[in-house]
Amino acid sequence: MHKIHFATSNAHKLKEARNILDTVGYEVEHIDCDYPELQADDLETISAYGAQWCARKLDKPVMVDDSGIFIEALNGFPGPYSRYVEDHLGNRNVLKLMEGVANRKAVFMTVVGYCEPGCEPHTFTGEVEGNIAIEERGMNGFGYDPIFLYNDRTFGELQDHEKNRISHRGNAMRKFAGWL
């Protein structure tokens, strides 16, 4: 089984990556690498920079994952700053911003960055379109999952294997594995 080094400090992302890549024949090994995250409007820039930084520092091929939720009526907010907004405002305040807003379209996006030492980084983008729910529902997943409606259920109401089959992270990881 091929091995992939995944630099992340997020246990949820690690678990999802393992489940997704295991089904296509890759073993995910966690590595600690506290890479600098850039401020940028697009996740590609952030992932590419992080992967290249880790590959240089550790002198081995490294994968990183940058993800975010882009809410159309809020001009893409919180986008690249989704984790900061989750930690500081929480879903309750995101729902407050969306009170009385008719357009509830949102896109969940993951960009996998991958880089081998001495090479340019590659990025693999996965998306899933949905809507912002009226209230939090479901206990599964993490982050924005309980307020992201896909068809009639939130990601928080899906089982792991259901979510991984359709999710932004699943799509990005499978693109990456296909390229490998």
Added chain:
Amino acid sequence: MHKIHFATSNAHKLKEARNILDTVGYEVEHIDCDYPELQADDLETISAYGAQWCARKLDKPVMVDDSGIFIEALNGFPGPYSRYVEDHLGNRNVLKLMEGVANRKAVFMTVVGYCEPGCEPHTFTGEVEGNIAIEERGMNGFGYDPIFLYNDRTFGELQDHEKNRISHRGNAMRKFAGWL
């Protein structure tokens, strides 16, 4: 008159820096240097990295300015991402987040980063405490000025020379000039 190179893409910041540093005998020269901004919870990290990056790239002493507004009831949001939030949500939505919130305390903060080639960066922090207004008031200043209450007036209602005497940017720039 001594000359200081200021790397910024914000014309408002440039104007304020010129007015403030002119009064203490420094001439501010604008330079273009599109430095990478890190994601970090504190402005010091972002300013120090930016100043060092520019000093290396341009091989001259460079000043940068990173500023943000930290709202206590929102756990410091929008903080280091104040410009992104201003561009994507605007003051209208920040006021929406604060609807019904009794604690309206906020701190405006500027961290000046300064670095000479081959040296470690220095940072100079300026703060001003105030409150988030109930509605936007005043046409002066920029960004969050119309919703930042200092005593009974918003920064948007102050004249430039009044604001510069008390503002976060004024405090940070004068600390920096004192050190120089």
